[in-house]
Amino acid sequence: EGYQITPNFNKGRYEYTLEVENEIESIEVEATTEETTTTKEGDGVHNLLKGENEITVRTLAEDGITTKEYTITVTRLGSRNANLSSLSVEGYEISPEFNKNTTSYTLSVPYEEESVEIVAEVEEENALVSGDGEVSLNIGTNEKKIVVTSENGDIKTYTIEITRENPVTSKLKNISVRNYSLDPVFESEDTNYIVVVDNEIESLEIEIEK
Numbered sequence: 001e002g003y004q005i006t007p008n009f010n011k012g013r014y015e016y017t018l019e020v021e022n023e024i025e026s027i028e029v030e031a032t033t034e035e036t037t038t039t040k041e042g043d044g045v046h047n048l049l050k051g052e053n054e055i056t057v058r059t060l061a062e063d064g065i066t067t068k069e070y071t072i073t074v075t076r077l078g079s080r081n082a083n084l085s086s087l088s089v090e091g092y093e094i095s096p097e098f099n100k101n102t103t104s105y106t107l108s109v110p111y112e113e114e115s116v117e118i119v120a121e122v123e124e125e126n127a128l129v130s131g132d133g134e135v136s137l138n139i140g141t142n143e144k145k146i147v148v149t150s151e152n153g154d155i156k157t158y159t160i161e162i163t164r165e166n167p168v169t170s171k172l173k174n175i176s177v178r179n180y181s182l183d184p185v186f187e188s189e190d191t192n193y194i195v196v197v198d199n200e201i202e203s204l205e206i207e208i209e210k
Contacts, residue, residue: 006018083127117134117135
């Protein structure tokens, strides 16, 4: 009831098929005999398992001998739900706040983070998820994709763009004293220098380049 079998019914054809969505847990089969004296069984309400369900309607003529069997193979499809119920990165907050209908997120982490743990939970228990777990990070932008495959094969991809910051350094590019030379010559690794000036020099102009 409410569905169209394939092919259209013909009394001389005995096998039919029907597909229904995963949400349909039962269907009602209606059968009408040509002769009021013919009995039938197998019609009525049938519960459906996921996958193929074979429903057979049998008729018995008035003579008590002549029978016919009509079979409907009803395929209850798997769930199409490829949503995540939660998505997070351990120790950090993704932006925007997670919503199953939002598929793109961003996150920044300090240079010291060479990897992070992505935690993803599916909304439908039979869906599969990949791309979660520990992921390594390069300096700069890292695009991490979390792919959800529904029971029925539908695919939905969530993306987190994780930016690993550049290293912070306190080293100088250069230091110089106007009109004087450093001893030794400047090297970013060295922190101690000597400048020799005449006695009458009371001030110096030091230039720093970061």
